[in-house]
Every structure is written in C-alpha cells, then in structure tokens.
C-alpha cells in the first residue's frame with residue numbers, strides 16, 4: 297500500500313496551484329528573479345518521517361525563518377536574562393521591517409521583526425566571538441536544526457546588502473540606544489548572511505520538527521537547544537511569527553509559524569509535526585500567498601489548531617479491583633497511558649473515593665508509558681498518604697516508569713514487577729481447597 301499522506305499533499309498543492317496572486321520580494325533584486333511558480337509542501341513527524349509533494353528539494357534562502365532559530369541559539373548560548381534585556385516578547389502588530397523600538401527602553405518589541413532579529417543575531421554564540429565566528433555559530437546551529445550541513449547563497453546576500461538601507465537604519469537606531477554595542481553595519485552584514493542560508497522545504501520541515509520534538513533532532517537524536525528555550529521560541533512564533541497578520545493567523549490556523557520573504561513558511565505543532573511550504577509570491581505582509589492557503593487547509597483538514605481541545609484523554613484509571621482475600625487482600629488501581637496532571641488528578645480522586653479498606657494497596661503501572669514530573673509527585677504523595685493511613689503500598693512497575701519512588705515524610709512503597717508479587721502466597725496447608733484460588737495466583 298502507498299502512504300496516503302503524499303497523495304493528500306499533492307491534492308492540497310493542486311488546490312492552491314492556480315492562485316497566481318502576490319508578488320516576489322522586490323526589494324532584494326536577487327529574490328525578485330526567483331521562479332515564482334515553485335510550489336512544495338513537506339511534513340516531518342517527531343519520529344523523523346518526512347512526507348512531501350512538489351518542490352521539496354529546491355533550495356531557496358531561509359530569510360526570516362532563520363529568526364526563531366537564531367533566537368533559540370541566543371537563548372541557549374547566553375541564557376534568558378541577557379536576551380530578554382535586549383529584545384522583548386510583545387507582538388508588534390507592525391510590518392516585519394518597521395523602524396520601531398519600545399519607547400522607554402529602546403528594546404525591539406520581539407525577535408521576529410527585523411529590529412529584534414538584528415539584535416538577536418548579535419547575541420548568538422558566546423560573548424566575545426568575532427563577527428565571522430558568530431555567523432559560523434549561527435550556520436552551525438541552523439545546520440544542527442536541519443540535520444545536514446547548510447551553506448550560504450553569496451549572491452542573494454550581496455544583493456540584499458547592497459539595498460539594506462532600511463535594516464541599516466534600524467541597526468543605527470539600535471546602536472543609538474546601546475541595544476547594539478558594535479558597528480551596526482557589521483551586525484547587519486551578519487544578520488543578512490544568516491538570512492541567506494540555503495534550505496529546502498524538506499530541511500525546513502525537519503527544522504520545525506526539531507522544535508516540535510522539544511529541541512531534539514528527530515533523526516540525528518542531537519539535542520540542539522534545551523527544552524525551555526523551545527517553549528519560549530514556539531510561544532513567540534505563535535504570537536509574533538506572522539507580523540501584522542499574527543492575530544488572523546493565530547485564530548484561523550493556530551499553529552506557531554514563521555514566514556520568510558523567499559517564499560518559505562514553517563509551522564511547528566508541539567509533540568507532533570513540523571510543516572513547511574514553499575511558494576515565492578508574497579501577500580502585502582510578506583507571507584507566502586499559497587503557503588498561507590496551504591496552512592489554512594492543513595489546519596482545518598487535520599485538526600491542527602492548537603486551541604482545538606484534544607479529545608478527552610482516555611481514563612487513566614483502567615480498573616480497580618481486589619486480588620486475594622482476607623488479611624492478604626490487595627486493592628489494585630490499574631493505571632494506563634501517559635499520565636500528566638489531569639491523569640494524576642483521576643488517580644487521586646479514585647484513591648479518595650475508593651477509600652481502600654484492604655491492608656495492601658498497589659498502583660499498577662504496567663500499562664503506563666509515561667509519567668511527567670507533576671504526576672510523579674502526585675502519585676508519590678498518594679502513596680505517602682496511603683502509608684500514613686496504615687496501608688502497605690506497592691508500586692507494580694516492571695519497566696521502571698517511575699524511578700526513585702521515595703514518597704518521603706513517613707511514606708513507604710515497595711516496588712514489584714507483577715501484581716502477584718504483592719500478594720503473599722498463603723502457606724499451602726492453610727489453603728481451603730474448596731475456595732477458588734485468589735485471582736492471579
């Protein structure tokens with residue numbers, strides 16, 4: 297059988313192909329000469345599977361799509377405080393190249409508009425790097441996100457630098473406010489190089505999938521940036537990634553995204569998928585016309601809007617039952633699935649409502665595949681309170697899904713591999729042959 301996903305993507309491309317509206321980015325002569333008909337779309341899952349249709353292996357310059365990744369590198373390299381001191385996180389509602397800074401501090405409003413991105417470029421890499429080393433750090437970092445060595449398009453870079461008056465004006469303003477502390481032209485040059493890195497839609501989908509995968513490249517397994525950095529970056533993409541179209545985008549598409557003036561567009565759905573489209577004609581905001589249509593289609597066809605509440609998670613408490621009888625009776629709460637706060641809440645509620653009378657209580661984690669930190673603490677607290685109420689508490693945890701189960705403060709749990717191990721086998725002589733054997737022995 298052929299996968300259904302490339303066929304779906306081909307169909308989606310077919311539906312937007314006839315839309316010839318929009319313009320190439322005229323302010324960079326080399327981009328104005330691009331082939332406007334190119335069209336491609338790719339999905340990369342967090343497991344590293346890539347699906348695509350159309351021009352997904354055609355190289356084009358990354359442009360502003362480099363901004364969230366350079367922001368991630370700056371946060372990872374310098375830490376949050378120094379970066380936040382120089383670049384805000386407020387949506388500007390303005391065009392990407394607006395000459396605007398926060399009135400009191402001179403800080404650019406966010407790292408997605410050029411003012412913020414130029415500043416962010418200067419913050420990538422360790423303090424004290426030369427401008428060339430900094431560019432190298434950024435290209436290395438973008439390459440790690442993509443999972444292959446990326447290179448720069450010198451012609452596009454030179455072409456943009458010859459016409460970079462607006463970005464230079466922004467950089468001079470930043471220098472005037474001491475947000476930039478170096479020569480403005482050098483920083484704009486580095487930022488323009490960053491924007492001139494060549495990528496394909498396939499690369500961009502992978503880069504987005506690395507964000508979706510909490511900062512770990514799905515195939516190389518490399519942790520490119522720490523998890524808190526990814527959360528920051530995705531939040532800023534959600535609120536600011538589409539410039540003065542960010543509100544429309546957040547409501548209609550609902551996927552953290554970033555566009556570039558060469559026609560690329562990416563979206564990252566946390567925990568699920570990275571998406572990229574490529575089509576060079578732009579709307580007045582500088583976002584790819586057909587790319588925006590494709591994302592609207594993907595979001596509604598595949599239920600990808602981040603604010604669409606997921607189907608209520610399946611019950612975490614699969615069953616509760618008693619194994620064995622008499623003084624050996626064991627109350628088993630059998631749990632399942634991935635347990636986060638709301639799942640742990642179900643366990644707490646169940647433990648309160650059942651109010652076990654048996655001397656032994658087991659939390660059976662055999663069918664649980666993950667427990668996050670808050671759920672772990674809540675389950676251990678349940679165990680602790682059950683101990684204090686006089687129960688002997690067992691954790692049936694054959695795959696050590698809950699390591700170091702120390703409930704602290706008077707709590708005690710015994711870890712066993714099977715429910716049976718929590719039921720002492722009664723001495724053979726004492727067993728009444730006419731009684732059914734305790735379940736599971």
Ligand SMILES: NC(=O)CC[C@H](N)C(=O)O
Pocket residue numbers: 358359360361392393410456463488491555556557558582
């Ligand atoms: N929106 C964009 O892609 C803009 C990037 C471009 N290099 C610029 O600074 O103008």
